[in-house]
Amino acid sequence: MTARSPRSAPPRLLPLLVALLMLPVTPLQAQDVPKPAPAKRGSGMSGGTPVTVNFVNADLEAVTRAMAAMLDRQILVDPRVKGVITVYSEQPIPVRDAWLQYLSALRGLGFTVVETAGLLKVLPEPDAKLQAGTVSVGEVGARGDQVITQIFRLSNENPNNLVAVLRPLISPNNTINANPGNNTLVITDYADNLARIGKIIAALDQPSATDVEVIPLKHAIASDLATLVQKLGEGGPAAAVPGLPVAGNTVSVLADARSNSLIIRAANAARLASVRSLVERLDRPGVGGPAGQINVVYLKNADATKLASVLRAAFGGGGGSSGGGSFGSSSTGTGMAQTGAAGSAGATVATTPVSQSAQPSTGGFIQADPATNSLVITAAEPLYRQIRSVIDQLDGRRAQVFVESMIVEMDANKAAELGFQWQGLLGNNGNRFGLLAGTNFSSGGNNILNLSVAGASGSTTVAPGTGLNLGLLQRVNGTYTLGALARFLENVSGTNILSTPNLVALDNEEAKIVVGQNVPFVTGSFTNTGTSGSTVNPFQTVERKDVGLTLKIKPQIGEGGVIRMTVFQENSSVVGTTLTNQNGPTTNKNSLETTIVADDGQIMVLGGQMKESYTDGENKVPVLGDVPGVGNLFKNSSRERSKSVMLVFLRPVVIRDAAAASMLSLDRYEAIRAQQAAEQPTQKMLMPINESPVLPAVPPKGQATPTAPATPKN
Template identity: 45%
Template sequence: MKWSVPSFRRVAPLLVLALSACSNPSTTPLLVDSELGQPLANTQRSGENVLDRQRDLASKPPVQHRVTNSARGHAPAAVKARNPLGDQPVQLNFVDADIQAVVRALSRATGQQFLVDPRVKGNLTLVSEGQVPAHQAYDMLLAALRMQGFSVVDVGGVAQVVPEADAKLLGGPIYSAGSSGMQTRTFRLQYENAVNLIPVLRPIVSPNNPINAYPGNNSIVITDYAENLARVAQIISGIDTPSAIDTDVVMVQNGIAVDIAAMVSELLETQGADQTQKINVIGDPRSNSIIIRSGSPERTELARNLIYKLDNAQSNPSNMHVVYLRNAQASKLAQSLRGLLTGESDSGVSDDARGKLSAMGGNGKNTQGTSNAQNSSGTPTGSGVQSGYGQTTGSTPSTSGTSTENQDTAFSAGGVTIQADATTNTLLISAPDPLYRNLREVIDMLDQRRAQVVIESLIVEVGEDDATEFGVQWQAGNLAGKGGFGGVNLGGSGVNSTPTSKTSIDVLPKGLNVGLVNGTVDIPGIGKVLDLKVLARALKSKGGTNVLSTPNLLTLDNEAASIFVGQTIPFVTGSYVTGGGGTSNNPFQTVQREEVGLKLNVRPQISEGGTVKLDIYQEVSTVDTRASVDAGTVTNKRAIDTSILLDDGQIMVLGGLLQDGYSQSNDAVPWLSDIPGLGALFRNEKRSVNKTNLMVFLRPYIIRDSGAGRSITLNRYEFMRRAQGGLQPEHSWAMPDVQAPQLPSVEKAIPGAPRAVIRAVPVSGGAQR
């Protein structure tokens, strides 16, 4: 319904009359037509003198405004400060009225300044059955506007009516108790995660209003209506509570805390997802106590009672004990306890890992003798192989650098007898109970799961070679009867002088070869060969290499490990002839085999701070196919032997080689090559440029549990599976399709992680685990 200005002026007094109805009509102020065009805050009431108003205002005491730390003045306080009518009750009777007209009328009744956005248009119905206070009428207006998609934001004492989507962009007040309208509130959580709580609160907040999480201080910022913010605050206070965790420490008087904790943990372990039923029972060998952590006090009490029942004194105590080791090796641990009790170090025990590291710089060469005889009878043969770590094996007696002696794992000292059983990985201990308790504390501390280290090495080599060669060869002669023969051979073998190939030119060198041939020449003792007058040769060669090797190695903490990928190539080191009796001779050659490829030897040591100390020997060797000498094959070898300290997951460059070389060689005929201009026909020049860039990088990863190891394994597994999938044979119409082998999927290949269960095995005679 559209109203014109004259019609609105006629019904305006009726609207004001409906709003200002009260029990004392004689004192109710009314709006007149002459006052509608004036500002609402400065409107003069009929029957009131201006001087009287000023005198009344001067006689009133000044209003004291209370300032809070996080809130500006809210709407009810502003109404009390500026409302000329106070809380005088009014009656609302707006049926399908224009929004702006209703706002102007309520501004007069409440004394609140309003600023209406031009986009706020429409009609609303605001009706009250009886008289309501002015501040309640104001709240009813806010609710009615909210249902129409509009919001009221109090900015500097002025209520701005804007579309709800724009309310969050205005400088509205921060939340304070008792306020109304659109506000912003910050909730700082103490126990729950703010990011995880956003999906829970998002459906409760109005769709057009924002809700954000700040992980920096674990807070949530919400802009919404004050009533809804109060409801959100109650929900957050109910969720942000400490989890029901109950802990207790139980001292063990008679038994061993670690043994009792293992049995109690197995008995109370549950597979359900209920957090209140989960319980952790851990034994502390230092104080011989048991720590209980559960989700409910009832579960804690159950574990405490079970510990008390198991911690009973034995009726027939025995000094014989059996200790089952979980991680340590029984023989090595027995040697450590021997040194502890006797104060003597075991110098006879050899460390295989240390022997490997000491041989890191070795060539790993194998020596083998071979014999080629003219007949099978009376042929002496012999063989001997030496391994890369100093161990010699063969048909002849051998010695071993890493001999494994039968170490004595049983000893007695100070009234204690300890025997290590390697088959069951247990320690048999005979000791008095007080001394056994002290030994058991040491054993439990040493029998800990050792971390592992995955070592990734990246070897990058980029090389470039560029060579240029130019030379001229001459040959002349007349040997029909008697005559002379001569020639110049620079940079090539020229004419082949073998009797079996008299009329052929030797295999010409690479490059451009231009020559002049004039029949044949008969050389005494050789025969006829081609009469090569002149041969010019020009060659330019260019090559490059780009090699990336990524060896990976997994080993235990403080254990040496090695990996080698390559070949063993035989090298002839000598040859001689032995007499075989009579007139037969046996030629004999000695051959040395050398490992050529990639070799990585490493020993990691993990510190308490998470850093890893690495003793590394890394070698990369290749066969140089471009270099050929009379002695045999040429190999290129690059090795690094160093110790470094890295953080977990840190990548570090170990070292490298940056080489830039230039070489030049000239072969020339004396005197003739010095002739200006013509001397180039009697020279052979060769120039070459080579560049080599080699870098070695290393990165260690510490694996402390099965989850981390499984993650790395699955990563490598999927990488190899994708690589196999890319090398499947293509479809062929002439041949049947063949499926290349491929790794199965992870779900089929790797079963789920089994649940580790340690079962208590009763031992007769008072033996304990």
């Protein structure tokens, strides 16, 4: 760097500037600057004589060398840092201000400075986030265009919510990350920008709600009033973006059935006071008389008919009008109903009659309406409160169980065969008698006699067996015959089948999945013979059965996530060689039925079979086949070994809420979509079809899902 006045540099600085500009800068090598006088290292940043800088289109390395001399610090320069830079001032300025101008000029060129282990490094901006050594917690202390890492600890706000807000304010090459574990944000960016972001975070990290308030109710039912207050409490000005909540208007209302109280949390004190006033006005005694004793409860999760039976049994209500707390008689209708005077047990008559078969069969003071999945309860206020408390506890969202099943089947077979066969005719031409001697084993194409006859007659129906066949031919009366045959064979085969049926079942409900074929099996036949002996009206009775993979489960979730599950698994297949049998095909079947207890996410092995067999066979000529060495020419040996394994594994996962169900479904959806994209056919110019269907991408929340599968573009 050259320090000089706007028109001319002071005479005492000219030799120093000339020497600095003549020295080369070695990339990634510390620039040691001679100290003009003994001083504390690095003291030039905070004090010293003001300087006037005037670098116009100067070499960047030379300016960096000058800045190192002014700061009395070592600066490393990345080899990729090249170019010219302009840094100037009209009047003397402190060294710190000159350094800040230098950092700003570097930033305009796409470079920056980071500090690591006491050294300053000049490097391209995209690499700064990987080498930034300065890490601060709390308030931002550094200033300027130097890249540092800052950790912000949040007290109230969720860090994931702030990432979307702060990301546009950070340089594209720098990073922001949220750590929900300790509620912090980790941001790497320029120091000046981090100071601005720190002020924004401090303004956003404010308590979003007042203290929780519990309001006991005197007359109303907490669960009934909670829904109404929640809807009314969320009212207010329209949101700027449809579908997003209005800031400052969030109200959370929960019902405590045990104490018949409302638990309310609002965004501010004024909102809380408004909700409290609304609750006081709604908490009034109900209408007296019979009309006030009839209540309709709409269920969210439970089945109305089943719950009505449970409640009648729990509260001693019998069938018909004999249930405790019931009065009068009623008939269901679809039109307007007329009711007797208040205070009297009058009858209710529907203006539009409904057939008896359309009416629910339940009776008593708790009536179920399957059409709307609701309960009509006729009871006095104290009894209704008890019934409603039980309903709130039973009408909860039932958990589900996602079951991953893995069925592994492996077969390995290995066979070997070694044998010699020979045939010969002993005797001279013209002799009346001769001797035929030889050995032959096996049958078909493995037999030497069959091959000899086929060769002599020119037949092609008999062919040599598989493996290596070595034969010795001899010519008799112009015809070639097979005199000796050596056969060598080794056969290795194996299968590996993995089936992974998946199934979701509701807690304490049975679920079943079948993957296979519906195969017909003949169970009987009838033939009627006419007077002329011809068959008249023949017919067969056929029963179709599922052949393939069947998985049936019934889970029951206990406290602590322990799952008790009844499992039935069957894997069957039709033997292909028996399809034309007169008595019908034969099926292979492996089935398993058991009851297990497993933890959430635990992999369990349900059972299986491991089978291994070994067969050793030998055909030989007596005595001759036992002669060492030579005996191999008089025998045929075979060995076979087979091994089969079948195991069934199962992994249950509890799904307790909609978020977990959505996450699991999205995970499976994306896995199938990625597999479809990876298995696209290879594009060929001469083939008109170069793509296969792919599931559409999951749209952002609030948008409709495409109905047709996406098709990749060429």
